[in-house]
Amino acid sequence: MSRTQPVPVLTIDGPSGSGKGTISRRVAEQLGWRLLDSGALYRAVGYAAGAEGLDLSDADAVTRCARTTKIRFQAAADGGDTRVIVNGHDATDELRTETAGAAASAIASIPSVRQALVDLQLGFRKAPGLVADGRDMGTVIFQDASFKVFLTASAAERAKRRYKQLKEKGLNVTLGALQREIEARDERDASRTVAPLRPAEDAVLVDSTGMPIDTVVAKVLAVVRP
Ligand SMILES: Nc1ncnc2c1ncn2[C@@H]1O[C@H](COP(=O)(O)OP(=O)(O)O)[C@@H](O)[C@H]1O
């Protein structure tokens, strides 16, 4: 009897601003695979908890919020950024800020919050394949993935990229403050006890410092199609 092949998954984990979102989108397009932006789920829960006035360190309250928050991804009509709809409200713009990133990182350190989001993430694994972007895609959620990448870049370069990105979106940010916020978030994500940010043992490391986006895309595609 022949066994059904599992749906292939490419995991792309790494710190903030390493290019996970950009590269995942481009690679998923090229492969014709689905996309999971797991960070958006944590951002959405942090945002919903804030909107409800919850204390982000109240594990029970935030876990309830993670279980009940309705999160939907919707393709933008104009071909722009995918919209993230949280409890019926288009929260895409609010979710982009570093404040939302910090809230996401805070609630993401609560084990029961992470647990509440597991099935939702597993549900994205559908044919013909999935590109999953996050911190623990290769180490926890899709441990059995055939293709794993850990994407990095120097902290200085990641802060510059984020600065440029947020400025282009019209947000009022300073490079120094952003670099400090990003470093603090990476430290928290890497030092937490549950699903810390770290490369899976079988991940291919890609350091994109000074590397053009097209080259990074080609390197990551080569992991799937050598
Ligand atoms: N290799 C690269 N070189 C220059 N800029 C990049 C590169 N990869 C991504 N970027 C830019 O850096 C910013 C952050 O990338 P993003 O994909 O949002 O990172 P992450 O999802 O890891 O936080 C975006 O504006 C993106 O266009």
Ligand SMILES: Nc1ccn([C@H]2C[C@H](O)[C@@H](COP(=O)(O)OP(=O)(O)O)O2)c(=O)n1
């Ligand atoms: N799989 C994931 C994805 C994100 N998180 C947490 C930790 C991150 O600091 C925040 C925000 O993640 P997101 O990928 O949106 O952030 P960046 O785009 O990399 O800045 O969520 C997580 O704990 N596990």
